[in-house]
Amino acid sequence: MLTKNNTISVYETQTFSLLGDKPMKVDDVVDISCSPTESNLAVLKGCVKKQPAKVAFVQIPGMVELRHTDPPDVYDLDCKMYWQSGQEGPRVRMAAREPSGHRFAMMHGGEGDQSVLPDVSFYTMQNLGKVSKLATLKDKQADALFWSPRGKYIVVAGLKGSFSGQFEFFDVDKLETMNKAEHLMATDIAWGPTGRYVATACTISQETEEGFERGFHWVNVVPPFNPPN
Missing domain, CATH: 2.130.10.10 (YVTN repeat-like/Quinoprotein amine dehydrogenase)
Structure with missing residues (x-):
């Protein structure tokens, strides 16, 4: 869950308890999207001081960054991220x-x-x-x-x-x-x-x-x- 104060809260579905006991603070987040098959999260960060956007793939729990990419020439963000529905898809x-x-x-x-x-x-x-x-x-x-x-x-x-x-x-x-x-x-x-x-x-x-x-x-x-x- 992404809140207006740039925090990401991940809840465990069986108990609905907050993972890690506290939300994660991430600046300039535009969108988040969960992997449908693995415990991974895609985080889209907006532009800061004319720097282009950034997409980071992190592992949960722990918010360990697996990799990131900087989409070239992306400065004005009005978009959403979508995962493939499953590994069997094209x-x-x-x-x-x-x-x-x-x-x-x-x-x-x-x-x-x-x-x-x-x-x-x-x-x-x-x-x-x-x-x-x-x-x-x-x-x-x-x-x-x-x-x-x-x-x-x-x-x-x-x-x-x-x-x-x-x-x-x-x-x-x-x-x-x-x-x-x-x-x-x-x-x-x-x-x-x-x-x-x-x-x-x-x-x-x-x-x-x-x-x-x-x-x-x-x-x-x-x-x-x-x-x-």
Whole structure:
């Protein structure tokens, strides 16, 4: 329970006694959220003196901080935190926001061993205070998302494991796949500043008849579309 004087009170459900016999004082708390499966608590702290927000994960009892993160460029907080309902549910693997745009992409589901493929969903925040889902790409051989620096286009990329070297170019305006490309064992990808070219690189050690050598190979991928206006 979060009170107005910035104290957090945790009660034991069977006896309803206050855990630790006293509330915990935490400054600048905006929201708290309990894990549905473990004795952990997420604490969202607001901005202080132009410093960005902070999310801390603490273990109860004892309020031992397990880890914390500072969400970049978050200064004006009007938000809530939500835990996944259970460990069996799909997890968010990564998210990427469109540069100078109103959309973001989210990769979710799948398994860490790549036995189950993740999905990629696109959302828009064009309407103030509302997030709307645009589309979902199912079962992608991918583990990374790369927006064009000029927006509109995104590369759904596979850079690790069995996904390595798979690239899908997606037009988020038209919600359609523009092109697919493959660069075997690629480990890196970068957009050109015009948003028209993509470079992929293989920067791993490869075995040869003479032993091991360092591989470094660039390939320009030119999708069949014109750069954004």
